[in-house]
Amino acid sequence: MPDRKKLKQYAALLVDCVNLKEGQELIIRIAAEHAEFGRLLKELAYKEKAGKVTIVFEDEESTRLDYLYADEKKLSRVPESELLRQREEQAREVAYLNVISESADAFRRCDEDKCGRVRQARSRALKPVQDYTLKSQGQWCVGALPNRAWAKQVFPKIKDEDKAVEALYDAIFETVYMNKRGNPRKNWEKHGEILREHCRIMNEYRFAALHFTSGLGTDLLVPLAKGHIWGGGSEKASITGQWFDPNIPTEEIFTAPDCRKTEGKVVASLPLNHDGALIDHFSFEFHKGKVVNYKAGKGKKTLESILNADRGSVRLGEVALVPYDSAVSNTNLLFYNTLFDENAACHLALGACYPTTIEGGEALSDKELLKLGGNSSCMHVDFMFGTEDLSADGILPDGSEVPVFRKGNFVF
Secondary structure, eight states, X not given: OOOHHHHHHHHHHHHHHHOOOTTOEEEEEEEGGGHHHXXXXXXXXXXXXXXXXXXXXXXXXXXXXXXXXXXXXXXXXXOHHHHHHHHHHHHTTOEEEEEEOOOTTTTTTSOHHHHHHHHHHHXXXXXXXXXXXXXXXXXXXXXXXXXXXXXXXXXXXXXXXXXXXXXXXXXXXXXXXXSSSSOHHHHHHHHHHHHXXXXXXXXXXXXXXXXXXXXXXXXXXXXBOTTXXXXXXXXXXXXXXXXXXXXXXXXXXXXXXXXXXXXXXXXXXXXXXETTEEEEEEEEEEETTEEEEEEEEEOHHHXXXXXXXXXXXXXXXXXXXXXXXXXXXXXXXOOSSHHHHTTSSOEEEEEOOOGGGXXXXXXXXXXXXXXXXXXXXXXXXXXXXXOTTOEEEEEOTTSOEEEEEEXXXXXX
């Protein structure tokens, strides 16, 4: 374990990223094994004038037992009381802080088909309360803490579990610029300025599409939604008016593709840990915006459960640019965790777009978003395709091309 000073700095950074209003409620979701860190977050939030702080403890092993033994219909059902609770929280303008602690084999020996069906059913049922985060109506933030199983996956050569956990803590601190000299919050803010500058440049170009190629076999044309906006780093909550950082770490700038028009092939460059199931060596072929063919060396059933979730889950909702030379990528680690791995490489997302990445999108219905190219779905699943040799060209409305990425990095 790192010393308490380092943990307190990390906890303070997470609370700062939520950016609570005075008197605002905060709900912290955190693994039960990290109860002490949860209490530290709670204390710091109160010192930031939070009105009420609630901790919800989670446990992957308990969820695994549900998947192993619970009746599938009962496990898939989302009680009306759960939807009501979330609606009431959102009406109170609650902020959310999720501190995840996952492992890629969390649901070992579970029926992959059953897990997929349960995830689909619950995602569909919870779609009515997704706008609070998808449309950034209130503040939310996702960070992470190690656990032993996850640390052993990331550092298989370190036999001492305690040392592996310490190494993962250090890697996490590296990705959020805490190992640099100076104040961690100021380091993070300076990083945010770089992201905003990349957004400014991309928004000025107003590209009609992006064309990606890589040595893995990716050759993909991604037209962009009409009125698309590039975002990255901080966002402004439309209801509370507060600026917040939704992900820590983050290295991406992202926008909405036109879900009706993607063409070509994309090959994943990193495995995907989807809700405790690992998908690896996979690729997609798109035609008229839809996945028409796919392959997976591992986790094909889990991949199928994503694609079969609803009509929008076979189309893209996000395209994100991440330099190969980033704080996450430069750790030279495979984290087996999307929060980190998506910030080591350019990525795409199957499923819902973020309405905030389309001009006026927060006020549009799903049908209105679709007219502009924005996708709607109960799913939003990121997968990585960026490589050291990735090239990306921006295509202007007149058909001319502008280099955006060469050798995995921005050209500007």
